[in-house]
Amino acid sequence: MNTSPSLPTHHTARQRALHLLHEWSKSAENDWSTLPNHPSLGVYGTGYDGWGTQTQQKYAGALATLAVFGTEIPGCDPDWARERALAALRFNLASHKSGQLSCTDGDQWGLTWISALGTERMMFAWHLLKPWLSDEDQSSMRGVLCSEADWILNSYHRGGRKGIWAEKWASEGNDPESNLWNGAHLWRAAAMYPDHPDAGAWQEKAHRFLINGVSVEADANDESIIAGKPIRERHLGANFFPHYALDHHGYLNVGYMVICMSNAAMLHFDLKAEGLPAPESLHHHQRDLWQVLRKMIFSNGRLARIGGDTRVRYGYCQEYLLPSLLYAADQLGEPFGLDLVNHQLAFIEKETRYNADGAFYSRRLADLRKQSPLYYTRLESDRASALAMLATHLDSTKFPEAPGSKNFEQSVAGSWIEPEHGAAIHRSPTRFASFSWRAFELGQGLCLPPSDGHRAEWEYNLGGRVEFCHHPHPHHFGPAKPHREIDRYHLEEFPGGFYTCGTIVEGTHINLAESWCGTDSARLQTAFAALPDDHTVVGLHFAQMGDRRGYVASIKGLHLNLPNDLYQDHQLALTTASGKISLRSPAHKDEDVNLQSHWAQLPGKIGVVGLYGASSLSLQRSASRNAGIMKTLQTEILSYPLMEGPLRYEAGETILDSGWTLISGKSSEETRKLAENRLAQAVECPIPDWRVVRILGQNALTYLFMANFGSGAGTLSLENILSPGENAEDLKTELPVTEVALLPSTARLLAIH
Incomplete structure (x- = not known):
């Protein structure tokens, strides 16, 4: 990342943000309407309760910003923006349960576990609009904030769970983000209305919510004093794993790690602007969380969603990284915060130009609209x-000076691992490598240069996939049972990398056209290793049919997603043994393309080599956007092998048996040499259900990666594998190894000397 003085200043970043807002405000008129019988009130979006209400609140904040700072942007009319902001704000206040009107769906909003989120995201605008607020506005806002605070104090529940909850696993009640925004709301109400008889109780309850926001198990015994009490006295449970992984919405949710920080950021800056004190508990473990989260941001500003995403690519959680970066700089001393802000602004600007109408998503999300x-x-x-x-907050943010001796990539280099949740990262300036067993789609990896996050698409990436006929497809607007489940996994880290192996049960909850249903159709085992050479990862897959006949719709070993959308200008170029291939997107039709090559060099210096299990790499192309459950990004899918069904497999029959390697940050010539000179290849193993591959790393050292895909434990003597004069060494202990014992669905990586 460039950290030279030539980067835009924070003032320039504000101009860029204001320009984007100004153009957006004009396009937003398509979704603006005045209220029947109330011409002074208006609504952006549907005006419904729930997300419609929060959409209204966020619009009010955006237009309030233009009302105050719009004079800095040519062509902006601050008076018009102020009228829109006040019309939206006043309708929002009037349609609350403390008000006299209703939302456009006939309900009033408020007094729920999530209603404070919208007010928290709007309250910076309240400060901006103060010169134009009437006594009635002030009274209405007091009614909203105080009634919400009293409900949180006395009646709070989320779903069927009453009171504050904090659990590591989503299935048991993982509530970090709502604990943070409800705690923030309580403190805000107490700070704004200290004369309220419940203000003191609100403050104490705020501390309890905030202490149980970014909470870990160690807090249960922590004697450190925050707001007059040991942390352990207010601690109710751990929302985060010991190394700050977050199992939210049922998967490793990097996005909601950002949401948690953004809620601290909003209260931090709003109180700072008002000259009001912040609660000590607001910053509880935020620094610890940030040290992990910053490793999960590509240097172009995009989040590295190592656990996948159930929502729109580049949307929602990604947006709230912006205030989080300001908070990280101002409160936590992050030296590269402004750099990352400017990079994120760049890709927002690119998509806005792509739309050509001022909107943020009008082309890519046209179907969703x-x-x-x-x-x-x-x-x-x-x-x-x-x-x-x-x-709004850029001018009040203290940006530490970036250290001249280290850039962003150097500052985030190294490993992170959360063994219980099944996730690991190793990052260097030339390779971002990760694997997450409890990703949204389960069993998902990444390998790419960290300088260009636009090359990443998470869905099933590097995890392989066996899709049975009639398996249910989850979608955002309605539930669907999962078609795969985790059985087991194991992770090991060592200096410079990690390896893992585990099993996913495929084809669960299969229902064949009214007459037959079944589950646990097959077992897919995957072994994945990031070598200690800062370039290479290796993957092995083995899938076997269960105890009955099954019908498979498609099989994809490797499953490497190649985004080919607006950030690639809808064009990719591949180099293979058969020549160069140019891919324009979208494809003219859905099709599978045999590349007639065991290797390929991909854009962004990513090389892939098939080791065994297929005659060629194959590419699956789509005529429409196909990534994620909401289909919001165009991707090409590279597989090794790719087989389309329906295919029939008998009980116990092998479905998938393949291996591959990726190298990041190297040229097509180096990828070609790796493939054609057999510097990476499968090794014959005397144990039938074991797989062994030998790879020359980009550090000129040789490695053996092996996995036990059988049903029982076994021991392999390395004299059957090594050449005369060679010795094996354990990467973690650096001790010599002469034999390897593996339990089922485990792996081992060794260095060869």
Whole structure:
């Protein structure tokens, strides 16, 4: 990352954010309407309760920002923006359960576990609009904030769970983000209305919520004093794993790690602007969380969603990284915060230019807009809200000077691992390598240069996939049972990398056209290793049919996603043994392309070599956007092998048996040499269900990677594998190894000398 003085200053970043907001505000007129019988009130979006209400609140914040700072942007009319902001704000206040009107769906909003989120995201605008607020506005806001605070104090529940909850696993009640925003709301209400008889109780309850926001198991015994009490006295449970992995919405959710930090950021800056004290508990473990989270940000500003994402690519959680970066700089001393802000602004600007109408998502999410105006305007307003916070708080943010001896990539280099949750990262300036067993789609990896996060797409990436006929497809607007489940996994780290092996049960909850249903159709085992050479990862797959006949729709070993959308200008170029291939997107039709090559060099210096299990790499192309459950990014899928069904497999029959290697940050010539000179290859193993590969690393050292895909434990004597004069060494202990014992579905990586 460039950290030279030529980078835009924070003032220039504000101009960029304001320009984006100004253009967006004009496009947002398509979704603006005045209220029947109330011409002074208006609504952006649907005006419904729930997300419609929060969309309205975020719009008010965005337009308030233009009302105050719009004079800095040519062509902006601050008076018009102020009228829109006040019209939206006043309708929002009037349609609350403390008000006299209703939302456009006939309900009033508020007094739920999530209603404080919208007010928290709007309250920076309250400070901006103060010169134009009437006594009635002030009274209405007091009614909203105090009634919400009293409900949180006395009646709080989330779903069927009453009171504050904090559990590591989503299935048991993982509530870090709502604990943070409800705690923030309580403190805000007490700070704004200290004369309220419950203000003291609100403050104490705020501390309990905030201490149980970014909470870990060690807090249960922590004697450190925060706000007059040991942490352990207010601690109720751990929302985060010991190394700050977050199992939210049922998967490793990097995005909600950001949401947790963004809620601390909003209260931090709002109180700072008002000259009000912040609660000590607000910053509880935020520094610890940030030290992990910053490793999960590509240097172009995009989040590295190592656990996948159930929502729109580049949307929602990504937006709220912007205020989080300001908070990280101002409160936590992050020296590269402004750099990352500017890089994120760059890709927001690119998509806005791509749309050519001022909107943030109008082309890429055109289908979603038709399907759900409510959800589409929610997403548009999230980006507007984050940009407005950025423009508002930039001037008050203290940006530490970046260290001249280290750039961002050097500062985030190294390993992170969360063994219990099944996730690991190794990062260097030439390779971002990760694997997460409890990703949204389960069993997902990454390997790419960390300088270009646009090359990443998470869905099933590097995990392989066996899709049975009639398996249910999850989608965002309705539930679907999962078609795969975790059985087991094991992770090991060592200096410079990690390896892992585990099993996913494929084809669960299969229902064949009214007459037959079944589950646990097959077992897919995957072994994955990041070598200690800062370039290479290796993957092995083995899938076997269960105890009955099964019908498989498609099989994909490798499953490397290649984004080919607006950030690639809809064009990719591949180099293979058969020549160069140019791929324009979208494809003219859905099709599978045999590359007639065991190796390929991909854009962004990513090389792939098939080791065994297929005659060639194959590419699956799509005529429409295909990534994620909401289909919001165009990707090409490279597989080794690729087989399309329906295919019949008998009980116990092998479905997939393949291996491959990826190298990051190297040229096509180096990829070709690795393949054609057999510097990476399968090794014959005397134990039938074991797989062994031998790879020359980019550090000129040789490695053996092996996995036990059988049903029983076994021991392999290395004299059957090594050449005369060679010796094996354990990468963790650096001790010599002469034999390897492996339990089922485990792996081992050795160095050869």
